[in-house]
Amino acid sequence: MSLTDAGAPERAAGNAPSDPGRQRRGLTERLLAVRELSLLIALGLLVLVTTVRNDRFLSGQSVKDLLLGCAILVILAVGQTLVIITRNVDLSVGSILGLVAFATGSLFLSAPGTPWPVALVVGVALGALCGAVNGGLIAVARVPALVITLGTLYAFRGIDYYWASGSQINAADMPPSFLRLGNQTVLGVPVLFLVALVVVAVVGFYLRSYRSGRELYAIGSEPAAARLSGIPVGRRVFAVFVASGAFAGLAGVLYAARFGTLDAAAGTGLELQVVAAAVVGGVAIFGGSGSAYGAALGAVLLTTIGSSLAVLRIDPFWQQAVVGALILAAIGLDRVLALRVAARLRGRSAHGA
Amino acid sequence: MTADAPGTDGAPLLVLDGVTKSFGAVAALRGVHLALHSGEAHALVGENGAGKSTLVKILAGAHAPDAGAMTLDGQPLRLRGPADARAAGIAVIYQEPTLFPDLSVAENIFMGRQPLRGLRRIDTTAMNRDAERLFQRLGVRIDPTRPARGLSIADQQLVEIAKAISFDARVLVMDEPTAALSGVEVERLFAVARSLCEHGAAVLFISHRFNEVFDLCHRVTVLRDGAWVSSDRATDLTVDEVVRRMVGRDVASLYPKQDAELRDTLLEVRGLTRAGVFTDVSFSVRGGEIVALAGLVGAGRSEVARAVFGVDRYDAGEVLVAGRAVPAGNPGRAIAAGMALVPEDRRQQGLVMELSVERNATLARRRALSRLGLLLGAAERAEARHWTRRLQVKTSRLGAPVATLSGGNQQKVVLAKWLATEPRVLIIDEPTRGIDVGTKSEVHRLLSELAGEGLAILMISSELPEVLGMADRVLVMHEGRLVRELPRDEADETSIMFAATGQGATA
């Protein structure tokens, strides 16, 4: 980015005694970068330590499994980031994933010749519909999203169970071209992970560079002020839930492609992992800050911890504890960073006279 | 009231007619008329709770009026939301800053209107540059890339001002934009407002400082209890006349600090230093004395106050109350030692907006009012009633959430909260920010009385008449240093401004 050249001449003409903000990458942005860097370092250390103990951890197959394993969580975490940034939360994503996965299976079962892109579109649309239900209820009932989506978590899962009524869908019921989607690799990288990467890049770019993306941060940062500055808060929040539902739908289709065997319980309990990934990734639970990149890194980190504990033959019981510790560490880190920034800012109270 | 002013062609730009608004049982506005002319600055004055901010929010599209009509350029104006008001060319500075703490200052200014480049992406470079230009126009230095979180109240107001002028609006509405600013910043704001007027904009200006009103405005409209009282040309009015119309009676002398017998030193500050913020600040305040800290915005006055009280840490120096050292960075111990701090930022540091008036008023004294760990409801109410009555807080009931009070009345609740702790040393940052004339003299009388009872008072104020009227001694800060100490009889506007702008010898 050429952030250095443009501002210089005016500044020279200004009455600048000392010179704050010269690092043209703004303070606000640098804070995010630090946060994401700390995640990368944590991830690097984890991989390093695990590899030292067991060098097969970095073998091709295990890396592939790892990437495959984190793709779905990454997509969900990115969708959740959109929601959390606006000071909301979507607890129904696990249920939406389950419902869409089962719907995808049923679609192939009842119409065997369906090409997989059609199934993909149908799944995403169904997810978006579920998200619209969430968004609509929140707009109408004026009840916190936490409560509404807790309700739809059970409602969507209930529909799923009713529909499945104990039956199961097997890989044999699905076209091979669709199943390949779940396991194929391009240059050694799973397609699923590539899809996740695209999602991260698109959402990350949108949140950073588009007006409506920035408005999401404004809404979460200070809802009352957002309303006063003319941001269509209701519409944006609705859209965010639709998007989160659509991403959950996409994840549901990919889930079906990857596992093939489906019952009504798919994705149960996933929502908490998703929220954990976002929080570890630096998305502030009270809204207003965080990025899609951070949330994605958080999801990768959580998945990697799972695999590396398995590789290190550590009791799965510890995995929960480690995830818990990680969330606390992430919150602590955010706090420390915030304090340091506050101190820095107070140190430069310079005003021209 | 409809007389033409020089430079206007008679037809007003924006007209409010019979505007009425109630909140439940509270009638905030009753049939108010207002006509803004292009090229003119129009002042709106009235006591706390008179309905000024409500009128502003109606102009901003944030509240829908219950009755009444608005026209812009002769066309009926219907505002369904703040976005409509913006589209109609109305820019508003609200009384309480409406910033997004997590976003950068530049984004706060341009939210929803960020400059774009290819693919409709936001052009951050251009946005920061534009923000910097706005600040230059206002003559202030705020880094546009820093987050808005942590800005002082004055800086927040400056950002709001920058935002409002960036609209190139036809109607600029400013609800107490100067309440935390000192003379120099106010002058710059007025220069910008005047140039907007010259380009044909209409300005609506709200302030409790009459010198500003008469300095800037061509016309003055007075509101009382939500009702329109009068609209006149400023040249036909005097301050006394305006006050009489606002309050409905004559208000006696504005700044009555009585001479009090000076007692022992109660607050002593030695060599207080915080790197990059303030350096080697030493002073003392005796019982019965009011000492004012004067200076420009950003001179470090509030920072010193916060450090003395222990909200912020300091790198060197010490603070003594009645000869005993108070540990650094510990407000709890400071309160125990008998200190109280009325902070500048009432929303962030002074009040819990969702709680009731009585809860807020007794928040700092909960322990004294409780027995066996239970809070005594009756004692709490009695105490709250005592202080809210003494400060004339205007509220429908003590149980109402503080958020529904007018700005000035919120400030009174903050004062009540800390006065109820019966401190020995009172540090008070902008004591009358947003408080109307009648109550202002009441607050001043109260401070004077408290000093008479032996309190040591350290007062920070950007309003020079207040400093001159109240202070026994004036300490002037410039860029983080105490540059001058003026006894009451040597302090006047020139000597203070001289020192505050860094001219003249150091003390």
Ligand SMILES: Nc1ncnc2c1ncn2[C@@H]1O[C@H](COP(=O)(O)OP(=O)(O)OP(=O)(O)O)[C@@H](O)[C@H]1O
């Ligand atoms: N949201 C609200 N809910 C209930 N009452 C309100 C609300 N907003 C304002 N009021 C009441 O309306 C009246 C007018 O308030 P307003 O804020 O317009 O006063 P103001 O003239 O701006 O006073 P100040 O000088 O103190 O800022 C007050 O009695 C206030 O308590």
Ligand SMILES: [Mg+2]
């Ligand atoms: Mg007001």
